[in-house]
Amino acid sequence: MIRDDIKAALVTSMKAGDKAGTAAIRLIQAAIKNRDIEARTGKAPDSDDALVVEVLQKMVKQRRESIELYRKGNREELAAAEEAEVAVIERFLPQQLSDAETAAAIDAIKAELSATGLKDMGRVMAELKARHGSVIDMGKASAAVKAALS
Template sequence: MIRDDIKTALVTAMKGGDKATTAAIRLIQSEIKNRDIELRTGSAPADDDAVVVEVLQKMVKKRRESIELYVKGGRQELADAEAAEVAVIERFLPQTLSDDETRAAIEAIKGELGASGMKDMGRVMAELKARHATQLDMSKASALVKAALAG
């Protein structure tokens, strides 16, 4: 499980005296804990790794947006710090599907569901998320689904 990998990495970073990595992993654990608290009110998630991957993907997205703003604002040292955190976070994310693999998965789902137009986008996205949520950046997948259904 990804949670176990994160705990092991924290211990390793602490023993190695790597303060930046230790801080980044503690942020990861904090975000995961917050997500766990949010989920207590609902039903239990079927796949714990999916919840962790979702949290990690959101963290990476936020940091990439921050990097862009810091670079525009001329604050390269802050952008570098965010980039270092992104590198730590991405160590725990599973390998993502390539664009070609994503397109193939979309075509397979499209064929199974008989999807033919934009009206079927919600169904295709739901099935894609159910099958490949931990392996996809859903914002990129959304654009690929839209392109597949439009043309």
């Protein structure tokens, strides 16, 4: 389980004296704990790993947006710190599909659902997320689905 990997990485990081890595892993654990609390009142994902992957993907997305803003503001040192956190977070994410693999998955779902136009985009996206949600960047996939259907 990813949670166990994160706990083991925290211990390793602490023993190695890696303060930046330890801080990033503690941020991960805090975000997961917050998501656990939210899941008590709402619908929790079917598997624990799906919940953790969802949290990690959200964290990466937030940090990439921050990096972009820091670079626009000429704050390279803050952008570098965010990039270091992204590197730590991505260690725990499953390997993401390449652009070619994403396109192949979209084409397969498109053919399976007999999707022909943009009106079918919602169905294709829902099926794509159900099958490949943990290993695909849904933001990039949305643009690819739109291009494939138009």
